[in-house]
Amino acid sequence: MIIRVRFTKLGYLKYLSHLDLVRLFTRSFSRSNVPVKYSEGFNPHPRFSIGNPLSLGIESQSEYMDVEMSEEIAPNEFMIMMNRVLPKDIQIIHADIIDDKESLSSIIKWSHYEIYLWIEDTKKRQEIKENLDRFTSLDQVMIKKKKKKGKRKIHVDVDIVPLIGNVTFKGEDQDGYVIITALLRSGESGNLKPIELVTALEDKTNSGINLEMTRIKRLDAFAETEGNIYRPL
């Protein structure tokens, strides 16, 4: 039996690396006493996988994970038992049994982000909406992406327009951050990091964005099969 869960990664815990997160779940499975299936061998470890991991420093409202169980358990009970031992910023918010054989990382194709832009200059801040429109109407946006080739790291030129689903202006928050949302390709078959989008936006439009102050939150992730876009859970 496989349980698929949606969980959060908020606040300072956005600074946990993927490895730290794996360690946290490994410990939490055993502390919570949920019947997780363990691998065989000298050093048994619980069988679970987290769908396309977040980069360090990005918050998320919806991360996905598949957990293999050794016994039947009601998803709700699983969630309650786990949340009791998980920190408040990493909590399971939904759980269900899935029959899918396909792994999360193979089906997740899109991520939806909320991006907070810091624009010091008030005049430029007012122009951001137009700049965004200008940016999204470009036919081609070339950026340099780092790629690993064997052991070496090389830079390749990539057109990111096909990797962008949409970019929308949302408004300003009380601290003066400009909020936008973006649906970007995510996963093995094409990936655009939100910070790459913001860097390209600044490059092409000169919007006065302070890249270092950018804050990002993943709102959700989506699967895509045969043209259908849907939530993994």
Next chain:
Amino acid sequence: MINRYKLDSILMKVEKPARYIGMEQNVIIKDLEKTKVKFAFSFPDVYEVGMSHLGMHILYNLINNVEEYACERVFAPWVDMEDEIRNADLPLFTLENKEEVRNFDFLGFTLQYEMSYTNIINILDLSKIPVFSADRDEHHPLVIAGGPCAYNPEPLWEFIDLFVIGEGEEVTLELMDLYSKHKDGSYSREQFLIDAAMNIQGVYVPRFYDVSYNEDSTIENRKPLIDGIPEVIEKRMIRNLDTMFSPEKMLVPYMETIHDRISMELFRGCTHGCRFCQAGMIYRPIREKSVDRLLELAEKLVESTGYENISLSSLSSCDYSQLHLLISSLMDRFEDKKVGISLPSLRLDSVSIDILKEIEKVRKTGLTFAPEAGSQRLRDVINKGVDEEDLVNAVSYAFKEGWSKIKLYFMIGLPTETDDDVVGIKRLAYLVKDLFFNRPKEEKIGNFSVTASASCFVPKPFTPFQWHGQDTIEEFNRKIRLVRGEIKDNKVSFNYHDPRVSYLEAIVARGDRKVSQLLYRAWKNGCKFDGWSEHFKYDTYLNTLKEVGLDGTFYANRARNFEENLPWDFINPGPNKQYLINEYTKALKGETTRDCRLGCTGCGIKDCAMWGVFN
């Protein structure tokens, strides 16, 4: 609280930001507005190192257990983080409330090794607290320090307002209580320090003492400047370990640290009387926790942490008088929970291996033994009560049980050491190799290797070898080459510590007040993380010694005579000076002293807790 957005933009840029966020399981975050006394606890090294230190977990929980006190942590930011917070002009902050360290009532350092001292100065500076005690006033935290290295506090005398000598559980709370009382009146820093120095045992306020020197730079005299403060500082020691505070929780880091496990102290002190070992002298006498208490604690710790391994940590854990009972009870209790047990230090006997066999049922990883010296003669000199037969038995037994990787620890530069003793390191390593390959074919299990590891001996205060002149760096290097040249077998490897680090460590370990200027100027010249080989700046230290007009050989390589007034002589650690003199004299004659469990050897402790228990 520091600016959250500023912190965020910094954390995005540094390596391993999880070092600076806190929020771990079992963290205690209090409302600082509502606490009466705020204590910032600092282990002056990077997070992963500090979090592996048991003492930190004890004090953290001890203080936070008192409702109106708060303890928060601060570690040394790694160099990348230091650059970022300096650039952003962000004062150093604690992990819990992200509150500026300078807003705390106390900043307490634990002194575990001398090579962390420049980090202390750096932490003060990063916190925007004046680094010199004399420059601080009522607006600054009281900067205090304790831990094993506080037994020679003098090299830090200019930076630390108040030292506590000995075990910290009781005295820390006494200090906070006293402070709390002073805070109720019109608080004066000076008055508090005087009150503490006068009335709390184990407290040393260096500013209240004056030291004069002889022409040859040795100490002439030391005298209190204030009436009523003690001339001799008596160490603090907890008599009953069962009733003292022991934590039932430990912080569980998100990131990987050096010890990802529960640490449980079985006892304090050690009775072997190895003559090089400071811990073996200053933590005397031995005091055990009972099996019942340990089981109770183990249960709570496993429950609260979810860790799957308990490390039984003490100076020589196999000495615990009820070890078999303890281990079998622990194994029974946690059998279905998959909780493992590990012993960090092993004695060279089959009893130890038997226990090991029991607890390491599946994984046969490497085994470590510490003969410390290469010849029997020299092992007698240092009073390391093991002989070659013990090693042969233990190693043969280990091979039979399926271990195949052996590590041997040695020291070079011990008193009376000859080249023969040094070459003995190679001899023992080869002996271990032969023991493996001379076994019947079917018993040669696994991929054999033996590693001999040598550290360069640093004489420490309050040991019988405190008068010994350390080998020069050249001499260390010659001895290292000697061993290295003798080992020509790819199954036998040899590694060694950098003698230059040991030289600096020796200067500071037996330093006097003048050494504080060396530390200060070295820090000014860019020294920090001196215990990390990639950051250790030997040349900078050499230049700084010249700059401050100090002779390194005076501190490191000079043999002292028994009449000399040593910089730490005003502290009473338990064993008295005459005992140390006797032990040194016996050492030079190659005479051993028995384990004092077998009968008191008269180290000078008054009203020793062991009398009647073991003797």
